[in-house]
Amino acid sequence: MVLNPVISKLSGKLVVLASASPRRLEILNNAGLRFQVVPSWFKETLDKGLFKAPHEYAVETARQKALEVARRMPFKHLKTPDIVIGADTIVTVDGMILEKPVDKDDAYRMLSSLSGKEHSVFTGVAIVLCHEKENEEVDYQLIDFYEETKVKFADLSENMLWEYINSGEPMDKAGGYGIQALGGMLVEYVHGDFLNVVGFPLNHFCKQLDLIYNSSISSSDQESSTVWLSHNGNHATSNLTQPSSANHTHHIQSSPSASPVHKVKRKSSETELNESSMTLVNSLSKHTGDKDSANTKLPPMTSRGQVKEPEDGEPKKEDLQRICDLLDGFRASKALFTASKMCVFDVLHGRPGGLEAAQVAQEIKASLKGTECLLEACVSLGLLRSKERMYENTDLSTRFLLSDAPFSLRSQILHCNDTVWPIFSHLESGVLEGVSQRDKALSQTSKDQDTLHSSQDSKLRFMNAMHNIAKVTGKAIATAFDLSSFRTACDLGGCTGAMADEFTKAHPGLSVTVFDLPTVVQLREHFQPLHTDNRVSFVAGDFFKDDLPKADLYILARILHDCSDEKLDILLSKIADACTPGCGLLLSEIFLDEDRKGPSRGLLQALGMGEGKQRSATEYSLLLKSHGFITAHVRHTGNLLDAMLCIKA
Numbered sequence: 225m226v227l228n229p230v231i232s233k234l235s236g237k238l239v240v241l242a243s244a245s246p247r248r249l250e251i252l253n254n255a256g257l258r259f260q261v262v263p264s265w266f267k268e269t270l271d272k273g274l275f276k277a278p279h280e281y282a283v284e285t286a287r288q289k290a291l292e293v294a295r296r297m298p299f300k301h302l303k304t305p306d307i308v309i310g311a312d313t314i315v316t317v318d319g320m321i322l323e324k325p326v327d328k329d330d331a332y333r334m335l336s337s338l339s340g341k342e343h344s345v346f347t348g349v350a351i352v353l354c355h356e357k358e359n360e361e362v363d364y365q366l367i368d369f370y371e372e373t374k375v376k377f378a379d380l381s382e383n384m385l386w387e388y389i390n391s392g393e394p395m396d397k398a399g400g401y402g403i404q405a406l407g408g409m410l411v412e413y414v415h416g417d418f419l420n421v422v423g424f425p426l427n428h429f430c431k432q433l434d435l436i437y438n439s440s441i442s443s444s445d446q447e448s449s450t451v452w453l454s455h456n457g458n459h460a461t462s463n464l465t466q467p468s469s470a471n472h473t474h475h476i477q478s479s480p481s482a483s484p485v486h487k488v489k490r491k492s493s494e495t496e497l498n499e500s501s502m503t504l505v506n507s508l509s510k511h512t513g514d515k516d517s518a519n520t521k522l523p524p525m526t527s528r529g530q531v532k533e534p535e536d537g538e539p540k541k542e543d544l545q546r547i548c549d550l551l552d553g554f555r556a557s558k559a560l561f562t563a564s565k566m567c568v569f570d571v572l573h574g575r576p577g578g579l580e581a582a583q584v585a586q587e588i589k590a591s592l593k594g595t596e597c598l599l600e601a602c603v604s605l606g607l608l609r610s611k612e613r614m615y616e617n618t619d620l621s622t623r624f625l626l627s628d629a630p631f632s633l634r635s636q637i638l639h640c641n642d643t644v645w646p647i648f649s650h651l652e653s654g655v656l657e658g659v660s661q662r663d664k665a666l667s668q669t670s671k672d673q674d675t676l677h678s679s680q681d682s683k684l685r686f687m688n689a690m691h692n693i694a695k696v697t698g699k700a701i702a703t704a705f706d707l708s709s710f711r712t713a714c715d716l717g718g719c720t721g722a723m724a725d726e727f728t729k730a731h732p733g734l735s736v737t738v739f740d741l742p743t744v745v746q747l748r749e750h751f752q753p754l755h756t757d758n759r760v761s762f763v764a765g766d767f768f769k770d771d772l773p774k775a776d777l778y779i780l781a782r783i784l785h786d787c788s789d790e791k792l793d794i795l796l797s798k799i800a801d802a803c804t805p806g807c808g809l810l811l812s813e814i815f816l817d818e819d820r821k822g823p824s825r826g827l828l829q830a831l832g833m834g835e836g837k838q839r840s841a842t843e844y845s846l847l848l849k850s851h852g853f854i855t856a857h858v859r860h861t862g863n864l865l866d867a868m869l870c871i872k873a
């Protein structure tokens with residue numbers, strides 16, 4: 225299989241690799257392919273339980289990565305690519321799918337599970353051929369396949385494992401290893417395509433290109449193995465072929481992309497999607513909340529447009545369950561808030577065998593009846609476990625709900641209970657008036673309280689809540705990008721310095737100045753470990769009014785979504801003025817999906833009706849571009865917050 229004739233077919237075409245993987249870039253570069261790299265913003269959070277086999281998960285993720293870029297480029301880059309290539313590599317062992325480790329402990333878990341065993345590496349690849357029509361609409365031809373390679377690890381000693389983990393190599397690689405580098409030491413044998421393990425099955429890819437561009441089969445036959453997605457199609461164009469088993473070439477089973485805009489258009493006779501793709505499509509549309517999917521079934525209606533109840537008069541269980549889950553959601557939240565506020569989890573901590581309800585009631589000075597109800601509700605939510613009427617914390621509550629846990633969210637929970645809950649109790653007024661109900665809600669709440677919290681107390685509680693979020697998200701944000709070209713950073717609104725700590729830990733050459741209001745800076749001692757490393761400093765000021773500390777990287781974590789357009793302009797203009805070309809701006813927020821259909825965490829926050837706005841990564845990118853910052857990287861961290869690194873032009 226000579227590669228060149230295939231590659232020459234692509235010359236003159238705009239080929240895009242929708243991947244941030246440096247290995248994939250190197251493999252395709254070395255093969256002589258000329259292409260642009262546009263990393264995908266698709267968050268790799270598909271529910272693995274929805275897929276019958278691991279390779280289906282990898283293929284679907286590859287598809288969504290490629291489609292997201294193909295869909296975004298006409299708007300973001302003002303050009304339509306000819307071909308977009310997406311890929312996803314996963315490692316599977318003992319029925320588990322291993323992606324990139326979230327931290328060193330996760331890398332240890334993965335490598336330990338691979339030690340001494342044969343495992344599989346699957347890379348799913350999606351090729352999106354974009355066909356621009358006269359009316360400037362674009363049809364997408366989606367072809368995908370996967371490749372499997374077997375790899376056997378030697379028995380790994382604890383020392384070997386930790387030495388490898390501490391090299392840092394595992395952290396951005398599926399399964400926590402890089403076979404092409406130090407990880408090669410761990411491998412006894414490889415059966416199959418080595419490059420497939422590294423991240424891209426080049427040989428299979430070339431065979432697929434050959435099928436597309438040099439195939440002897442007629443174009444109509446060729447169409448039979450692909451699916452056309454179109455902006456305005458109402459049906460699927462798909463003559464589905466069963467996945468060929470010979471080389472695992474798996475032709476796409478039609479499913480809409482995440483956006484309802486791309487319908488699967490049925491071109492030939494109404495071929496039924498086969499069972500598995502129907503399941504996949506329905507589950508995906510459920511996953512993506514894609515209400516317009518060609519496959520979402522609407523309830524039957526009477527001639528007068530009323531919903532027809534099923535003959536047996538019973539509502540469908542799963543529909544009812546979904547509505548009840550939403551209905552009961554506020555009760556679950558309030559149970560969590562109340563148990564946290566009454567220190568139930570702290571009381572149970574360190575009590576071997578647990579406590580009876582009566583003992584807990586006595587310690588939290590509450591009624592036995594109320595305590596029993598609260599404890600049982602917490603068990604139902606997985607926050608406690610009980611055995612023979614003895615109650616204990618679960619791992620979940622131990623990790624996040626104890627006051628002194630490293631990743632405690634208790635203060636954030638109290639903030640939600642004391643501040644957010646009252647605001648949401650006025651949601652209807654907020655929707656009617658379109659403005660925040662904070663003043664109305666909190667003035668009423670403060671009147672209701674026996675003792676007015678001193679302003680310092682309420683500031684400390686708010687700082688505690690922000691400290692919780694920064695502790696939970698700090699490492700993911702601090703390690704999202706290579707910041708080695710920056711020496712000084714300024715964390716605007718950095719509050720307690722928790723995020724700054726993570727940046728200095730992750731980047732030894734970086735010092736960070738936390739710039740925040742005088743009241744915040746003077747209260748920081750309540751949160752700061754005695755800084756052995758003096759690379760975190762604090763400067764008091766108002767970033768809307770005062771001069772900003774000089775830095776070559778500015779950090780904005782959970783700030784912009786709270787700013788009115790006017791304040792945004794003031795702040796971003798001040799940062800732009802303080803920056804010279806090449807300076808960085810690192811933004812950390814919840815990035816909405818491009819079609820603004822999720823994540824619900826972001827869209828529910830917007831109901832607070834603050835003066836700010838939730839945005840997608842593209843919207844933030846355009847906003848920052850209007851102030852002279854060009855987006856270099858976007859990272860969907862899979863944590864509570866995503867991140868974007870921009871460079872001053």
Ligand SMILES: Cc1cn([C@@H]2O[C@H](COP(=O)(O)OP(=O)(O)OP(=O)(O)O)[C@@H](O)[C@H]2O)c(=O)[nH]c1=O
Nearest residue numbers: 243244245247312313397398401402403421422423
């Ligand atoms: C098993 C193995 C994996 N990898 C890398 O692991 C990442 C997988 O993650 P992904 O999600 O498929 O890709 P990504 O890096 O996150 O990039 P993107 O395509 O933007 O998601 C890719 O990098 C691969 O090379 C190696 O470099 N060597 C190996 O032996």
